[in-house]
Amino acid sequence: MVLLPNAVPMRWVSGPLEIARRGKTDGFTPQHKQTLERFHDPASLDILKDSPIDCLALSWAAGLPEDAAQQKSAAPLVAAARQRNLAVVGWVEGAADHAAAIASARAAGLAAVAIQDFKGQTDFPVIPWGERDKMPWDAPGPLLAASGNVWPGVTMPGFGDSAGPTSVPWLDSNGWFAQMALARTQKRLWLMFDPPAKGRVVTAANYQTAVCDSEIAGGRWVISLDDTLRAGLIDGNAPARETLQQIGAAIAFFDKHAGWRTFHSRGVLGVVSDFTGADYDVSGEILNLAARRNLQFRVIWKSQALAQPFTGLKALIYADKTPPEAPLRRQMMDFAQQGGLLITGPKWGSEGSPADPGFDTQFAVRTFGKGRLAVAKDELTDAYQVVVDAQVLVSHANDLVKVYNSSSSGCTLVMGSPDGKRTLVQVLAFAAGRGSSARTVWVREKYRAASLWSIGASAPLPIEPAPADEYFGVECRIPAAVPGHFALEFEV
Numbered sequence: 001m002v003l004l005p006n007a008v009p010m011r012w013v014s015g016p017l018e019i020a021r022r023g024k025t026d027g028f029t030p031q032h033k034q035t036l037e038r039f040h041d042p043a044s045l046d047i048l049k050d051s052p053i054d055c056l057a058l059s060w061a062a063g064l065p066e067d068a069a070q071q072k073s074a075a076p077l078v079a080a081a082r083q084r085n086l087a088v089v090g091w092v093e094g095a096a097d098h099a100a101a102i103a104s105a106r107a108a109g110l111a112a113v114a115i116q117d118f119k120g121q122t123d124f125p126v127i128p129w130g131e132r133d134k135m136p137w138d139a140p141g142p143l144l145a146a147s148g149n150v151w152p153g154v155t156m157p158g159f160g161d162s163a164g165p166t167s168v169p170w171l172d173s174n175g176w177f178a179q180m181a182l183a184r185t186q187k188r189l190w191l192m193f194d195p196p197a198k199g200r201v202v203t204a205a206n207y208q209t210a211v212c213d214s215e216i217a218g219g220r221w222v223i224s225l226d227d228t229l230r231a232g233l234i235d236g237n238a239p240a241r242e243t244l245q246q247i248g249a250a251i252a253f254f255d256k257h258a259g260w261r262t263f264h265s266r267g268v269l270g271v272v273s274d275f276t277g278a279d280y281d282v283s284g285e286i287l288n289l290a291a292r293r294n295l296q297f298r299v300i301w302k303s304q305a306l307a308q309p310f311t312g313l314k315a316l317i318y319a320d321k322t323p324p325e326a327p328l329r330r331q332m333m334d335f336a337q338q339g340g341l342l343i344t345g346p347k348w349g350s351e352g353s354p355a356d357p358g359f360d361t362q363f364a365v366r367t368f369g370k371g372r373l374a375v376a377k378d379e380l381t382d383a384y385q386v387v388v389d390a391q392v393l394v395s396h397a398n399d400l401v402k403v404y405n406s407s408s409s410g411c412t413l414v415m416g417s418p419d420g421k422r423t424l425v426q427v428l429a430f431a432a433g434r435g436s437s438a439r440t441v442w443v444r445e446k447y448r449a450a451s452l453w454s455i456g457a458s459a460p461l462p463i464e465p466a467p468a469d470e471y472f473g474v475e476c477r478i479p480a481a482v483p484g485h486f487a488l489e490f491e492v
Helices: 015-022 030-039 043-050 068-073 075-083 099-107 175-184 204-215 227-234 238-256 258-262 277-292 302-309 326-337 381-392
Strands: 008-013 055-060 087-092 112-116 126-131 143-147 153-155 170-172 188-191 269-273 297-301 315-318 341-344 365-368 371-376 402-403 410-416 422-429 441-443 449-453 461-463 476-478 487-489
Touching: 015 030, 015 055, 015 068, 030 227, 043 075, 043 227, 043 341, 055 068, 055 075, 068 075, 068 099, 075 087, 075 277, 087 099, 099 112, 175 188, 175 204, 175 277, 175 297, 204 238, 204 422, 204 487, 227 238, 238 258, 269 277, 269 302, 277 297, 277 381, 297 302, 302 326, 315 326, 315 381, 326 341, 326 365, 326 371, 326 410, 341 381, 371 381, 402 410, 422 441, 441 487, 449 476, 461 476
Parallel strands: 008 055, 055 087, 087 112, 112 126, 126 143, 143 188, 269 297, 269 315, 315 341, 341 371
Antiparallel strands: 153 170, 365 371, 402 441, 410 422, 422 487, 441 476, 449 461, 449 487
């Protein structure tokens, strides 16, 4: 049986429980019902042949009358999965009886259960899961799962949801949350989100983007398929099989580079918070919007901040309404006094001398020692404006990486290896598909060589960095044929 922390899970939607749940939704058809029934048949596992998917997240209990029928009828499917060395995790949610779900899972031979808001104790493997703002961070075990995530991609005004204050386009991403989770715990994080239910065609490239958005930040998507793809797979449709192969290729790419998961963020902006309650609403959204604007950040949990030096950071944001304890306050003030920028709420204090920031901002900027304090004039409630002002205050002169000629908006992540000998730059274009033109990646540090890694390539492409047109750094030219996600690995 596979080790679950390294598993490749797929949400296995099938059986009486899912038919009962889905039957209450608009647009549920007899064809949908038939697909759910066919996925409950052991023969459906044939679609996973030659796939890296080795774990089924099977609907198990939801506090509905159909729970018992689901578990009884799943017995042949579970037995067939075990014969194929596929782990089966029982998915438990809603008002389900946790103790009863665990007992039935044990009797059925499941590898584990994933339980929403689990707080009990048991010797059976349990994967706790919850909404992003209510995560059971301190629960035992090597795995956590998070719900409440978004389908990664670009939202255009006039097509579904409205565009946000960043205008065109608005990016939906879960990478910032995965970074936040990785900074809080070394547990493996499963991210749960589904494709758009209707009104949008989901392509193989869209699915690869969903994989990449989680993986580049150290998370793992619990693969979830749309109705059309699920029906196509069970019917043996060739395009559907090709899409699943593309999903598998993206997963296999990141598993091949599992060592990247040990790399740490090399961001220039540190965001300090306890990331709970109202503070999560503001500080979490600051991370979200910073990622969208490619402002390289480092997540610093308040409870761990005293043990983490601020080395390499140019600025800190402290947006929590509750002031920090005295030792942490001193640490942040020392950071500013030695040349850093500290961005805080209005209750911070009046230290420093007024300074002209050079633009209209919500912050009162003051010189303080060799650095600056930027103290908000009012409560920090607009995370977007906080990030916009922070980016100007930090200045593009401190950027670590820039991507030119990109055919679409996306996110860029700069990370360093634990031994400090390698730098990894990952670029993800959210408008799925292959680049229509060559792109150029500028990096601040000077490197003599780099390896370009991309999904589906049999070997890395050697890249020779060229001196940049700017006063420092180097540029790497990325061929047009390279897909929407690629990674540049530099030897320091």
